[in-house]
Amino acid sequence: MDNILIKAEKISKVYRLPAEEIRAVQEITLDIRSGEFIAIMGPSGSGKTTLLDILGCLDKVSGGKLRVLGKDVSALKENSLVNMRCRNIGFVFQDFLLIPTLTALENVELPLLFARMPQEHKKAKELLKRVGLERRLNHLPKEMSGGERQRVAIARALVTSPKLLLADEPTGNLDTKSGQGIFDIFRDLNQKDGLTIVLTTHNLRLGSQAGRIIYLKDGRSVSREESSICV
Amino acid sequence: MKIVTVAFKNLNRKKIRSFLTIGGVSIAVAVLVSLLGFDAGYQRALGNDIDKMGYQVLVTAKGCPYEAATLMLKGGGGLRYMEQAVYDKIVKDPRIDRITPQLAATEFDKDRQGGQGGIALYMGIDKSYLELKPWSKFKSGAWFSGDDADEAIMGYEVAEFEQRLPGDEIFIPNLNKVLKVVGIFERTGTQDDGVIFMPLKATQRIFDLPGKLTGIGIKLKDIGTISDFEETLYNEPGIQVISMAQVKGTIFNLVASAKVMTNSIALIAVLIALIGVINTILMSVFERTKEIGVMKAIGASRFDIFKIIWMETTLVCVIGGFTGDIIAILGTNIVEHILRQVLPYAPGGKLVFITPLLLVGSFIGALAAGLFAGIYPAFRASSMRPVEAIRLGD
Numbered sequence: 129m130d131n132i133l134i135k136a137e138k139i140s141k142v143y144r145l146p147a148e149e150i151r152a153v154q155e156i157t158l159d160i161r162s163g164e165f166i167a168i169m170g171p172s173g174s175g176k177t178t179l180l181d182i183l184g185c186l187d188k189v190s191g192g193k194l195r196v197l198g199k200d201v202s203a204l205k206e207n208s209l210v211n212m213r214c215r216n217i218g219f220v221f222q223d224f225l226l227i228p229t230l231t232a233l234e235n236v237e238l239p240l241l242f243a244r245m246p247q248e249h250k251k252a253k254e255l256l257k258r259v260g261l262e263r264r265l266n267h268l269p270k271e272m273s274g275g276e277r278q279r280v281a282i283a284r285a286l287v288t289s290p291k292l293l294l295a296d297e298p299t300g301n302l303d304t305k306s307g308q309g310i311f312d313i314f315r316d317l318n319q320k321d322g323l324t325i326v327l328t329t330h331n332l333r334l335g336s337q338a339g340r341i342i343y344l345k346d347g348r349s350v351s352r353e354e355s356s357i358c359v
Numbered sequence: 360m361k362i363v364t365v366a367f368k369n370l371n372r373k374k375i376r377s378f379l380t381i382g383g384v385s386i387a388v389a390v391l392v393s394l395l396g397f398d399a400g401y402q403r404a405l406g407n408d409i410d411k412m413g414y415q416v417l418v419t420a421k422g423c424p425y426e427a428a429t430l431m432l433k434g435g436g437g438l439r440y441m442e443q444a445v446y447d448k449i450v451k452d453p454r455i456d457r458i459t460p461q462l463a464a465t466e467f468d469k470d471r472q473g474g475q476g477g478i479a480l481y482m483g484i485d486k487s488y489l490e491l492k493p494w495s496k497f498k499s500g501a502w503f504s505g506d507d508a509d510e511a512i513m514g515y516e517v518a519e520f521e522q523r524l525p526g527d528e529i530f531i532p533n534l535n536k537v538l539k540v541v542g543i544f545e546r547t548g549t550q551d552d553g554v555i556f557m558p559l560k561a562t563q564r565i566f567d568l569p570g571k572l573t574g575i576g577i578k579l580k581d582i583g584t585i586s587d588f589e590e591t592l593y594n595e596p597g598i599q600v601i602s603m604a605q606v607k608g609t610i611f612n613l614v615a616s617a618k619v620m621t622n623s624i625a626l627i628a629v630l631i632a633l634i635g636v637i638n639t640i641l642m643s644v645f646e647r648t649k650e651i652g653v654m655k656a657i658g659a660s661r662f663d664i665f666k667i668i669w670m671e672t673t674l675v676c677v678i679g680g681f682t683g684d685i686i687a688i689l690g691t692n693i694v695e696h697i698l699r700q701v702l703p704y705a706p707g708g709k710l711v712f713i714t715p716l717l718l719v720g721s722f723i724g725a726l727a728a729g730l731f732a733g734i735y736p737a738f739r740a741s742s743m744r745p746v747e748a749i750r751l752g753d
Binding site: 181184186187206207210213214215218219221225227228229230234237238239240241242243246284285288 | 360361362364365368369371372649650653654655656657658659660661663745746749
């Protein structure tokens with residue numbers, strides 16, 4: 129029980145639009161244990177990103193109970209959610225989302241600024257070295273390839289030493305070789321550092337390399353057979 | 360890395376836009392400093408002019424303009440004369456320390472002000488004039504050779520303007536009279552710098568005003584007796600008595616009215632610049648919706664985002680305030696030159712008086728305005744929800 133990082137019980141997310149209600153996530157129950165490497169798979173619109181946002185405390189649930197690191201996050205105020213994200217959760221996005229005016233090193237240092245951890249300055253360099261970008265420290269995102277940008281984004285997500293790394297389609301905008309390179313970094317982080325990783329992907333070849341796969345369809349957790357994903 | 364680095368790098372992203380916004384603030388601050396400097400300088404120069412008249416009481420014919428400013432505003436006309444007998448009577452009063460008779464005359468000179476024409480002011484004086492104005496020293500030359508000589512001593516500025524030296528001649532327009540320049544006064548920073556002085560008797564003769572005066576300047580032995588002395592003169596018919604304290608008060612009241620207008624203009628300039636700043640930063644916030652969402656996702660609190668945006672606005676206003684101060688300092692001479700061209704009467708000395716206090720005050724004002732202008736854009740940015748900002752920011 130102690131090593132459960134996230135415990136979701138029948139969580140749902142409903143977007144109420146003027147004309148309709150969109151049930152993006154419906155009654156999903158799952159446990160994520162420390163050190164797991166989980167891939168969330170499903171077709172477009174199946175609720176993968178919404179589920180990831182909820183698990184990462186970026187969005188609130190409409191129903192059900194969600195405990196992250198033992199805390200009931202549905203009851204937390206914004207400041208507490210910020211603290212939770214700041215110190216415990218790292219995010220990697222499909223289209224990298226680096227700050228274009230900052231260099232690779234500055235992008236990685238940015239979370240340290242928000243987490244009030246300026247003393248960890250060295251760690252930013254170490255992480256960029258670890259993802260193979262020691263020669264790109266002072267390059268702007270526009271001067272780097274997609275794969276390099278995503279590596280910067282990974283270093284940025286790791287700089288505050290989070291317990292959980294969430295990645296939304298991290299290889300979606302990359303070619304096969306770069307995508308595999310990024311995936312290898314994730315696997316390395318999970319196997320060598322024991323970092324808990326949850327990622328979403330369309331790519332079954334990559335997804336199947338994760339320790340566990342959660343299949344989604346129409347916002348629900350389904351079996352692989354029901355998910356319409358072909359091997 | 361610091362918040363200020365993030366803010367500065369963002370301003371650097373759209374260089375032209377940031378440059379124009381900072382330029383707007385700079386111009387507003389420069390206008391503010393110049394106008395307030397003009398307010399202070401004009402009042403100071405006028406006060407200086409009046410103080411340096413050298414007398415505490417001026418006696419003139421009733422209705423006669425007693426001050427060069429008024430005279431110029433009236434186009435050099437409106438002079439009234441009193442009989443020299445008034446002077447002969449007053450001069451015996453034991454309360455008087457020093458006294459000097461004056462006869463002012465004006466002529467329109469079509470060659471002045473770059474061919475636009477202007478008023479040339481001539482002043483008939485005698486040696487007692489220098490006793491009342493001990494600071495009037497000769498830059499070159501000396502006093503008139505006689506009381507009725509066709510000679511002139513030129514004020515510093517008029518001599519510079521007409522490029523005359525002792526020994527040269529000047530021409531009184533419309534009267535076809537030539538005067539020999541015998542001396543040039545040093546700069547006094549008063550209206551005297553623009554006057555051509557002549558011997559009193561020669562002035563009365565040349566301008567066909569025998570036995571006439573326009574003014575009598577008086578300095579008392581004891582300033583405490585001024586009320587009594589004025590009371591005595593009020594009984595004299597056909598003259599008016601003006602105390603310089605009263606003149607100062609009247610002129611400063613007029614200047615105060617003008618001040619309201621100039622300050623309003625400065626305020627409008629600052630307001631327009633502020634709206635420009637708010638608009639620019641707000642646009643920048645909307646353009647960066649996605650980035651702000653990302654920053655929140657990676658741990659930025661509302662306050663962190665507020666600080667970044669607030670810092671950007673503050674930087675714009677601080678840089679604008681600083682450059683505005685520099686522009687105002689560098690542009691003082693140009694503004695001064697333009698004002699002297701435009702104003703019907705400009706007192707001597709510096710018209711735009713920029714003090715360190717004014718510069719610091721304007722800079723702090725720009726900073727305060729920046730902090731104020733940044734509140735709304737910073738609030739908008741900090742209120743964004745991360746998920747929506749990331750999704751809607753495309």
